[in-house]
Each structure stands twice: as structure tokens, then as C-alpha cells.
Amino acid sequence: MPLRLSIISLTLVLSGCALDGRQSFMDPRGEVAWLQYDLFMLTVYVTFGIFIAVGGTLLWTVWRYRERVDDDPNEHPPQSHGNPLVEFVLIAISIGLLVIIAIPTVSAIVYTHGMPDEPDSLLGSYYHGDMSDGAEEEVLTIYAYGWQWWFSFEYPQLGIVTGNELAIPKGKVVRFELRSKDVIHSFWVPKLAGKVDMIPGRNNWMWLRGDEAGYFFGQCAEYCGESHAYMQFRVEVMEDDDFAEWVEQQRQTPPPPQEESWQDFVVLAARAPEKLVDEPAVRGAALFYGRGACIQCHAIKGTPAAGLLGPDLTTVASRKSIAAGWMEHHNDDFTINPERQYENFYRWIRESEKIKPGNLMYHVSGGMRDINLSDQDCHDLAAFMMTLRPDSL
Ligand code: HEC
Ligand SMILES: [Cu+2]
Structure with a gap:
């Protein structure tokens, strides 16, 4: 049992170590990351060298001075105290190694704390x-x-x-x-x-x-x-x-769901909903600006939605994930998969509390926990979300 447990935990621990994983710093693709990676590896090599030297000396000593069968238990081997030469050499080596690590470290700190002034980057x-x-x-x-x-x-x-x-x-x-x-x-x-x-x-x-x-x-x-x-x-x-x-x-702003301007659409949705086109995305937009209360927290540029508590949704459908990267809807080549995207919008609106514990879209007073949406409402809102993309996409 302990063996099985340690194998499982070891596997779990090592699974975080995929050297080229998505969030691996061991696979640098930018200048600062390279600099830090090189510094990290230099430190690893130096400390690994120290580990081998110290561990090797220890093992060698244990083996060299092991107890032997013909040892006389009453006789001690020759004793000594200190060796100035050895101590001096060890101190010198330690200082040397520290300097080897310190010089690139300090220069990397200085470099990353200043802005490189490449004319190309202006x-x-x-x-x-x-x-x-x-x-x-x-x-x-x-x-x-x-x-x-x-x-x-x-x-x-x-x-x-x-x-x-x-x-x-x-x-x-x-x-x-x-x-x-x-x-x-x-x-x-x-x-x-x-x-x-x-x-x-x-x-x-x-x-x-x-x-x-x-x-x-x-x-x-x-x-x-x-x-x-x-x-x-x-x-x-x-x-x-x-x-x-x-x-x-x-920079684009999404076109209004009907002929009218956004302002007129919102007024119409509030005063004369029967004049709205009966389409999921249009019903969703009416909910967004009305009973759904989404505009308390979300902004859509160029429209009356100007909430600041949640992400700006102006071009939310051009993103390849929602809920801060947690719900992904891209294919392997990082193009958007519209079915998964719709599903994600729907699920997020329907049950965000099950997806991100404590999330502030649900748990704030006046947030989703207080807004009563039917399943159909959530589908309509998801359909509206899908329209929030620049038309050239
Ligand atoms: C009380 C404020 C609040 C209300 C009301 C609210 N949201 Fe949110 N919304 C948030 C917050 C905060 C987040 C970010 C949650 C997170 O990722 O932890 C969010 C995230 C989202 C996202 C994902 C955006 C992204 O890029 O990750 C969508 C889509 C969304 N909300 C749609 C809606 C819709 C539709 C409504 C109305 C039915 C609504 N929200 C109502 C606060 C709110
Ligand atoms: Cu955090």
C-alpha cells in the first residue's frame, strides 16, 4: 500500500514537470524567459556539481573508513583537527561558485529592470x-x-x-x-x-x-x-x-441586433418587446440589457452597457476561451470551435457557480444567484454572446 501510494504521488508530482507543457518555464519562447532559463540552468549545474562533490566525498569517506573485520576495537585511527589548506581551498571554491552565479544574476536583474531601447520596438x-x-x-x-x-x-x-x-x-x-x-x-x-x-x-x-x-x-x-x-x-x-x-x-463595436441603433434597441426592448424580431440572439440581447441585468457588470463598447465588475464583452466571441481561460473552445490549431464556444457560453451563464467556485458573477448580491433565468433564457443569451465578434472574423 505505501509503495502504491508513493508511486501514485510521485506520478502526480512528476506530471507537473512536462518539460514542454503549456505552462512550462523550461520551454522559453521570449527573451526574458530565455535569460531567466539560462540563469536557472546555470544555478542547477553549479549546485548539481556541489551535490556530486559533497555527496561523492561523503560516500567515499564512508567506504574508505568503514569498519573492517581485523580492526582492533581498542585502537583508534589517527585523529586530527582541522586542515587550514583544505578549509582555505573550500572557502575559495565556494566564493568562486557564488561569484559565477552572482554576476549573471545581478546583470539579469539590471537588464530586466530597465527598458531596452530598441528603435525597432517603438x-x-x-x-x-x-x-x-x-x-x-x-x-x-x-x-x-x-x-x-x-x-x-x-x-x-x-x-x-x-x-x-x-x-x-x-x-x-x-x-x-x-x-x-x-x-x-x-x-x-x-x-x-x-x-x-x-x-x-x-x-x-x-x-x-x-x-x-x-x-x-x-x-x-x-x-x-x-x-x-x-x-x-x-x-x-x-x-x-x-x-x-x-x-x-x-476596436470595432458589434452591430445592433436589429435595424435600430443600440440606444433605440434597448428602449424598444424595455417598452415594446413585441416589436423585437423573434430570434434567439435578439431575445438574448434584450435580456442582456433588461431583465438579465448583465449590464450591471459588463461593458459592450458603443452600447449602453458600461458595467465594470466583469470582463469587457465587446469582442468576447473573438476569444478562444472564457472564464479566465478556464473554459476553452479552440481546436488544436487554435482556431475557434463554434459549437464548443456556444456550449461554453451557455454553461457559464447557466451554472457558473459549478464551474468557478466563489466566482463574482454568481456570488455577488444582485449577481446571477439573484437573477432568475430559464434554460431558454440562457440559450438566448449564449446566442447573443456568439454575435459579439468583429464581423471580419
Ligand atoms: C454581478 C456582476 C455580474 C453580472 C450581473 C453578470 N456578470 Fe458576467 N461576469 C462577471 C464576472 C466577475 C466575470 C468573470 C468571472 C471569472 O472569470 O471569474 C464574468 C464573466 C462573464 C463571461 C466570460 C467572459 C470572459 O471573457 O471570460 C461572460 C460571457 C459573461 N460573464 C456573461 C454574462 C451575462 C450574459 C450576464 C447576464 C445574464 C452576466 N454575465 C451577468 C460579473 C457579472
Ligand atoms: Cu491568484
Whole structure:
């Protein structure tokens, strides 16, 4: 039994060690991650060398001075106390090893705490769309906020707000301002850079560079409450053109579900619901702005929804996951699978409390636990969610 138990626990422990797993720092794909990986490996080699030397000496001593059959129990082997030469050599070696680790460590700290000033990374050098005044001369800056239990991302220079998934251009330095809206969280995309905490009342920052296009998995790395383990996010590293296209898409506002403007639609939904087209997505939109009370907490740009407690939903259907990365709906090649996406929206709206314990969409007063939605309502809302994507997708 103890053997079986230890095999099971060992397997569990080692299963966290897949060297090229989604969230493995052992598979670096960005400059900062490489720097930290090299530093880690250097430390591993040095300490492994020490381990072999000390362990080897110990084993050799035990073997060399073992008790033998013809030993006389009354006679002690020659005794000695200290050996200045050995001690001096050991101290010198220890200092030498510490210096070998310290020099690259300190230089890496200095390097990651300054912004590299590559002209290539300035926004104006690769992005040619609309941006705020003076942004051409700056690197792309993203405000990342930690919330219980999800992330919001703002691109102040580009006028984009998104949640849980963000995009950055390949090979360009990007600056992150890290803040928290409640408790301490930590921002970590293991393949791109080491973690930095998001601390309430404090502005931390970091920079990173993704050197390979791809979809990278991030995780909150500081215990922050019930659903901490489900608090993930995604970083998509894109070629310049794809990034420019992504920016354009994220800036769009979803078209109103009927002919009217959004404002008129909302008024109509409240005053004359019989005039609405009887389609799931339209019924869902009416619920979203009406009885569903979703707009207490969610914003959809260009519409009367301006809630701030939950993720911005303007382009939520362009994301490959919801519920902070916990419910995925992408295929292996990271294209969206619409059936799974619909299912995820439906399940999340219907029973978020079973998916993320303690989540603040359900458990806040006035949240979903107080809003009575039928099964059909949840389907209609999911159908509406599916329309929240830039039309070019
Ligand atoms: C009390 C505030 C509140 C209300 C009301 C609310 N939500 Fe949410 N919603 C949240 C929060 C907070 C999250 C993030 C939960 C998490 O991931 O932990 C969220 C997440 C979501 C997501 C996933 C977004 C993403 O990118 O991960 C969708 C979709 C969503 N809500 C739809 C709705 C709909 C539809 C309604 C109305 C029926 C609604 N919400 C009502 C607070 C709210
Ligand atoms: Cu956390």
C-alpha cells in the first residue's frame, strides 16, 4: 500500500514537470524567459556539481573508513583537527561558485529592470494605424489588472480594452503596467517571462518580448482566493500584420441586433418587446440589457452597457476561451470551435457557480444567484454572446 501510494504521488508530482507543457518555464519562447532559463540552468549545474562533490566525498569517506573485520576495537585511527589548506581551498571554491552565479544574476536583474531601447520596438516603427498622440515614440504599453478571478487588459495607446486574452506583436518589446483591483495576484506567462506580482495600491511593471508567434498560456501565480487555480489568461504573439488586423478588429463595436441603433434597441426592448424580431440572439440581447441585468457588470463598447465588475464583452466571441481561460473552445490549431464556444457560453451563464467556485458573477448580491433565468433564457443569451465578434472574423 505505501509503495502504491508513493508511486501514485510521485506520478502526480512528476506530471507537473512536462518539460514542454503549456505552462512550462523550461520551454522559453521570449527573451526574458530565455535569460531567466539560462540563469536557472546555470544555478542547477553549479549546485548539481556541489551535490556530486559533497555527496561523492561523503560516500567515499564512508567506504574508505568503514569498519573492517581485523580492526582492533581498542585502537583508534589517527585523529586530527582541522586542515587550514583544505578549509582555505573550500572557502575559495565556494566564493568562486557564488561569484559565477552572482554576476549573471545581478546583470539579469539590471537588464530586466530597465527598458531596452530598441528603435525597432517603438510603436511607430511597425504599427501604422490610429494611436494616441506621441505613441509613435513609445513602446506598446498594456495595463494589466488582476481581479478575483480574471484579468483585464487595456491598450491605452490603441484604445482597446479586453479581458483574459491579449495579443502582442512578435519580436517587439512590450511594457506591462501591473495593478490589482482587489487582492494580490501575480502575472505569469512562463514561456515569455517570469512572474511579477500585482499588488493593490502599488504600480509594478515589467517588459517582455515574444520571439515566436504562437498562443501562450498564463496563470495567476499568487494565491488570491477560492478560484485562484482557475485564474488564467492567454497571450497571443502575432506577426506585425496579424497584430495590426487584431487591433482593428478589437476596436470595432458589434452591430445592433436589429435595424435600430443600440440606444433605440434597448428602449424598444424595455417598452415594446413585441416589436423585437423573434430570434434567439435578439431575445438574448434584450435580456442582456433588461431583465438579465448583465449590464450591471459588463461593458459592450458603443452600447449602453458600461458595467465594470466583469470582463469587457465587446469582442468576447473573438476569444478562444472564457472564464479566465478556464473554459476553452479552440481546436488544436487554435482556431475557434463554434459549437464548443456556444456550449461554453451557455454553461457559464447557466451554472457558473459549478464551474468557478466563489466566482463574482454568481456570488455577488444582485449577481446571477439573484437573477432568475430559464434554460431558454440562457440559450438566448449564449446566442447573443456568439454575435459579439468583429464581423471580419
Ligand atoms: C454581478 C456582476 C455580474 C453580472 C450581473 C453578470 N456578470 Fe458576467 N461576469 C462577471 C464576472 C466577475 C466575470 C468573470 C468571472 C471569472 O472569470 O471569474 C464574468 C464573466 C462573464 C463571461 C466570460 C467572459 C470572459 O471573457 O471570460 C461572460 C460571457 C459573461 N460573464 C456573461 C454574462 C451575462 C450574459 C450576464 C447576464 C445574464 C452576466 N454575465 C451577468 C460579473 C457579472
Ligand atoms: Cu491568484
